[in-house]
Amino acid sequence: MQVKTAEFVMSNTRVDLCPEPTKPEYAFIGRSNVGKSSLINMITNHKNLAKTSGKPGKTQLINHFIINEEWYLVDLPGYGYAKASKKSRAQWDQFITRYMLERENLLYVFLLIDCRIPAQKIDLEFMEFLGTKGIPFIIVFTKMDKLSGSAFGKNIAAYKKTLLETWDELPIMVFSSATAAKGREEVLDIIEQTNTDFVER
Numbered sequence: 001m002q003v004k005t006a007e008f009v010m011s012n013t014r015v016d017l018c019p020e021p022t023k024p025e026y027a028f029i030g031r032s033n034v035g036k037s038s039l040i041n042m043i044t045n046h047k048n049l050a051k052t053s054g055k056p057g058k059t060q061l062i063n064h065f066i067i068n069e070e071w072y073l074v075d076l077p078g079y080g081y082a083k084a085s086k087k088s089r090a091q092w093d094q095f096i097t098r099y100m101l102e103r104e105n106l107l108y109v110f111l112l113i114d115c116r117i118p119a120q121k122i123d124l125e126f127m128e129f130l131g132t133k134g135i136p137f138i139i140v141f142t143k144m145d146k147l148s149g150s151a152f153g154k155n156i157a158a159y160k161k162t163l164l165e166t167w168d169e170l171p172i173m174v175f176s177s178a179t180a181a182k183g184r185e186e187v188l189d190i191i192e193q194t195n196t197d198f199v200e201r
């Protein structure tokens with residue numbers, strides 16, 4: 001699939017203020033600094049569509065982008081930022097949980113994992129939350145360019161093993177690098193294949 005147009009629509013913290021849920025939506029979530037905003041830019045081929053930063057905690061709101069005037073990509077704030085205050089963590093929990101549960105046009109969540117880091121409790125718990133609520137998700141391993149092929153293979157094998165301790169089968173997985181433009185076609189293919197599942201309620 002080709003990305004012909006990609007435009008910013010709006011930012012907010014409230015589901016009821018998001019765009020009308022009349023088009024399929026795909027959200028990007030994961031720990032702060034994992035590369036959510038960078039991946040959105042890479043996929044859409046727009047350098048600065050989503051704001052990125054070397055410092056964790058850059059994205060703070062629910063950001064909607066419309067692609068080809070047909071579907072939404074949503075950049076979300078990350079979780080697990082050690083320096084975030086208790087209050088801001090509680091706020092994150094509240095509005096992200098609401099978004100996940102109430103956003104009726106949300107088709108898939110892309111859950112990003114840094115391929116260099118061993119399985120983290122916070123990510124596994126978030127997957128469990130999605131599983132319990134029946135929200136379909138895809139794992140995207142990020143920053144592949146930062147590891148050699150053998151270290152990467154070893155880390156992914158260990159991650160799969162951890163997942164199989166709780167899940168009967170592995171979710172779909174995509175391996176990506178925003179700097180090396182890897183994983184773009186895979187993500188776009190998933191979107192193309194699932195777009196048609198959308199039924200307006």
Ligand SMILES: Nc1nc2c(ncn2[C@@H]2O[C@H](COP(=O)(O)OP(=O)(O)OP(=O)(O)O)[C@@H](O)[C@H]2O)c(=O)[nH]1
Binds near residue numbers: 031032034146178
């Ligand atoms: N080498 C490399 N660096 C990356 C990649 N993806 C993101 N980065 C870098 O990682 C940092 C964080 O990227 P962001 O895209 O802002 O991360 P985020 O998940 O949106 O972070 P928050 O909005 O703070 O939750 C930036 O310095 C990016 O340049 C990648 O695939 N490879």
Ligand SMILES: [Mg+2]
Binds near residue numbers: 036038051059
């Ligand atoms: Mg971000």
